[in-house]
Amino acid sequence: MHAIQTQGISFPSLGLGTFRMEGDDCRVAVESALDLGYRHIDTAAMYNNEEAVGAAIAASAIARKDLHVTTKVWHANLAPDAILRSFDTSLDKLKLDYVDLFMVHWPSKEMDLPAIFETLAALKEQGRIRAMGVCNFTIDLLRTVIEDIGAPLACNQIEYHVLLDQTPVRAYLASKGIPIVAYCPLAQGKLADNAALAAIAGKHGATPAQVALKWLLDQEGVAAIPKAQRPQSQKANLDALKLTLDDEDRRAIAALQKDMRFVNPPFAPAWDKSPA
Structure with a gap:
């Protein structure tokens, strides 16, 4: 599997997203993914599943250096002391x-x-x-931060x-040599009935x-972290690499409608618009 190299770390371009998986269901899913060969696990404080992820990692025989683990701090906890408490x-x-x-899981106006x-x-x-x-x-x-x-x-x-077209932000990040990690990469299951993809x-x-x-x-500099709870789904995502x-195919995909955003909570920033 291709690895993304950035800022002194390296992680597989295909990882396991764990949003909306909790408790034993999450632990079993992460154990299954690790058994199948996943080495990139994505979690967050807000997902309420870090204990389950940690239990699955502890039960595996994988060397820590061979595993990439991401977690995140929620936007309500971005004061320095709160970040440190959340991290601990x-x-x-x-x-x-x-x-x-x-x-940082989401930006905050404050x-x-x-x-x-x-x-x-x-x-x-x-x-x-x-x-x-x-x-x-x-x-x-991003400009402010970078x-x-x-x-x-x-x-x-x-x-x-x-x-969902992300050309503007992709182009900016590519100009700085910074990769994207794509969440919701399967459009929340809305792809099965798409005639062009079918x-x-x-x-x-x-x-x-x-x-x-x-x-x-x-795509250069793009990783993806589909949520997959069942072993069959986890393996199907791995098989996509083949x-x-x-x-x-790429022309047909380029012609698809690309304005469908599925994650847009009330606290989201004003999103970048696609070029006209």
């Missing part, structure tokens, strides 16, 4: 000595960006996080799939979801 709680629940990537990244830099200096990142940041926010503050961002995690899938003996996932993973899409 996450680390304790995960039963780890460090996390590979610690991220946040003090210099103070946030000074706090994350201190955690990195202490060896408690290996890299820092953000989720759901717009180009204007160009004004000079924070060494490892990635921006955003909703990205075949039905036609491509039929041509390759695959599923529309596999086509959509491979389209993302074929697909080879051609130019005709």
Whole structure:
């Protein structure tokens, strides 16, 4: 599997998302994924599943250095002291000595960006996080963090799939050598009935979801973290890596409607608009 290299860390381009999985269901799912070969696990304080993720990791025989673990701090906890409390709680629940990537989960109107990244830099200096990142940041926010503050961002995690164009933010991040981690990469299960994807899938003996996932993973500097609870779904996502899409497939995908955003809570920022 291709690995994404950024800010001194490396992680597989295909990871396991764990949003909306809790308790034993989450633990069993992560154990299954690790058994199948996943080495990139994404969680967050808000998911209420860090203990389950940590239990699955503890039960595995995988060396810590061979595993990439991401967690996140919620937007209500972005004051420096609150970040540190959230991080300590996450680390304790995960039963780890460090996390590979610690991220700001959502921006907040009240946040003090210099103070946030000074706090994350201190955690990195202490060896408690290996890299820092953000989720759901717009180009204007990214400019402030990268160009004004000079924070060494490892990635921006955003909703990205075949039905949502993210060209502006992708282009900006690519100009800075910063990758994207795509969440909701299968458009919350809305791809099965898409005729264009079904036609491509039929041509390759695959599923529309596999086509959509491979389209993302074929892009330079893009990783994806589909949620998959059942072993069959986890394996199907891994099998997407075996697909080879051609130019005709990519043209058909490029022609799809690309304005469908599924994650847009009331506290979301004003999203970047696609170029006219």
